[in-house]
Amino acid sequence: PSHLDIAVIPGDGIGPEVTREAVKVLRAVTGADVELHLTDYELGADHWLATGETLPDTTLEQLRSHDAILFGAVGAAPGDTRVPSGLIEREFLLKLRFSLDHFVNLRPSRLYSGVPSPLAAPGDIDFVVVREGTEGPYTGNGGTLRGGTPHEVATEVSLNTAHGVERVVRDAFMRAAARRGRLTLVHKHNVLVYAGHLWRRTVEAVAVEFPDVTHDYLHVDAAMIFLVTDPSRFDVIVTDNLFGDIVTDLAAAVTGGIGLAASANLNMDRTAPSMFEPVHGSAPDIAGQQLADPTASILSAALLLRHLGLQDPATRIERAVEEDIAARSGRRSTAAVGDAITAMVS
Ligand code: NAD
Ligand code: IPM
Ligand code: MN
Numbered sequence: 001p002s003h004l005d006i007a008v009i010p011g012d013g014i015g016p017e018v019t020r021e022a023v024k025v026l027r028a029v030t031g032a033d034v035e036l037h038l039t040d041y042e043l044g045a046d047h048w049l050a051t052g053e054t055l056p057d058t059t060l061e062q063l064r065s066h067d068a069i070l071f072g073a074v075g076a077a078p079g080d081t082r083v084p085s086g087l088i089e090r091e092f093l094l095k096l097r098f099s100l101d102h103f104v105n106l107r108p109s110r111l112y113s114g115v116p117s118p119l120a121a122p123g124d125i126d127f128v129v130v131r132e133g134t135e136g137p138y139t140g141n142g143g144t145l146r147g148g149t150p151h152e153v154a155t156e157v158s159l160n161t162a163h164g165v166e167r168v169v170r171d172a173f174m175r176a177a178a179r180r181g182r183l184t185l186v187h188k189h190n191v192l193v194y195a196g197h198l199w200r201r202t203v204e205a206v207a208v209e210f211p212d213v214t215h216d217y218l219h220v221d222a223a224m225i226f227l228v229t230d231p232s233r234f235d236v237i238v239t240d241n242l243f244g245d246i247v248t249d250l251a252a253a254v255t256g257g258i259g260l261a262a263s264a265n266l267n268m269d270r271t272a273p274s275m276f277e278p279v280h281g282s283a284p285d286i287a288g289q290q291l292a293d294p295t296a297s298i299l300s301a302a303l304l305l306r307h308l309g310l311q312d313p314a315t316r317i318e319r320a321v322e323e324d325i326a327a328r329s330g331r332r333s334t335a336a337v338g339d340a341i342t343a344m345v346s
Contacts, residue, residue, distance in 0.1 A: 007066040011044040013282025014292035015072025021294035021338025029313040029345040045076040054091035069275040077284030100272040102265035105133035107248040114326035115256035123232035130172040131244025160195040172238035182235035183215040259293025262300040276300040290333040320344035
């Protein structure tokens with residue numbers, strides 16, 4: 001496309017700091033070829049404190065009209081008692097993922113050369129986690145009985161539908177077929193019997209359509225062992241919403257840190273815009289000090305371009321990030337990292 005219409009939601013904490021750098025890079029890499037139209041949306045904890053709004057219906061409808069959404073992070077500091085825990089995360093972020101049907105939460109993990117991994121023998125790490133994005137224990141399908149009494153009962157129900165599992169499993173197989181042809185289902189079917197069975201059956205059924213993809217299964221606990229002892233065994237991991245959340249923070253840690261981990265919330269049916277964001281949160285502990293690494297946000301912008309069919313600028317960003325990472329020494333400000341990458345893609 002020669003015209004790109006992107007919604008930008010910087011959010012809270014380091015969100016605005018890292019998003020500013022991603023926008024710099026986006027502007028530079030698209031240059032004169034593409035008419036880039038950016039619309040900023042003020043949403044997040046500060047916006048809620050000022051207005052009482054998390055994600056009004058009118059804003060949700062406006063967001064639908066863009067080609068894609070570039071998002072930073074939301075969430076108040078844990079000590080901020082003015083904001084109920086997780087309110088913005090649920091009523092803004094999860095509401096967006098659910099409303100825009102972001103059923104594939106794609107989280108690539110690569111160990112770039114020159115990046116120190118905390119692992120003694122990391123090997124070649126290059127895998128993607130295909131995390132289900134609209135179901136599992138994230139549906140708000142829980143409750144409490146006899147609250148505050150010694151007999152209180154609290155439940156969170158994990159919702160798994162045949163439709164929801166099948167579409168994400170098929171997406172993961174397609175990605176595996178285009179990569180090294182290995183798919184690993186990560187679940188916990190020894191304990192989570194019903195959902196586990198649905199996921200296993202679905203993988204077996206869809207596998208028939210992909211004779212060139214081999215697949216295996218790991219319980220999530222054992223998968224975490226291999227993520228540390230032998231991460232190069234993984235190519236595509238497919239898993240549910242909650243396991244995927246946990247797996248991808250560990251995956252980020254073993255590949256050089258959460259500051260490098262990008263993600264895409266994809267509506268693969270393209271019935272609504274997809275959303276691109278770092279895996280990390282608002283990092284209140286370092287916010288406002290130019291300490292955050294904007295690389296995750298910049299790589300998320302590359303995923304955005306690729307999703308919209310702009311392969312060439314996406315690749316240019318990824319190459320520039322690779323080069324920047326290889327040349328790193330000492331601490332640089334958030335803006336300095338963004339400027340360095342911007343200069344390379346210009
Ligand atoms: P976090 O990811 O914000 O931070 C975890 C640790 O990683 C912190 O020490 C932080 O300083 C560090 N870190 C994060 N991003 C970094 C970066 N770009 N460069 C360098 N260091 C970085 O997770 P948390 O502390 O558990 O959560 C903080 C808030 O963010 C909470 O309110 C949480 O709910 C929210 N959250 C939001 C999102 C999101 O918006 N997608 C994701 C995760 C957490
Ligand atoms: C993430 C975050 C979110 C999630 C939270 C903030 C709702 O941790 O994007 O990884 O659990 O999906
Ligand atoms: Mn997370």
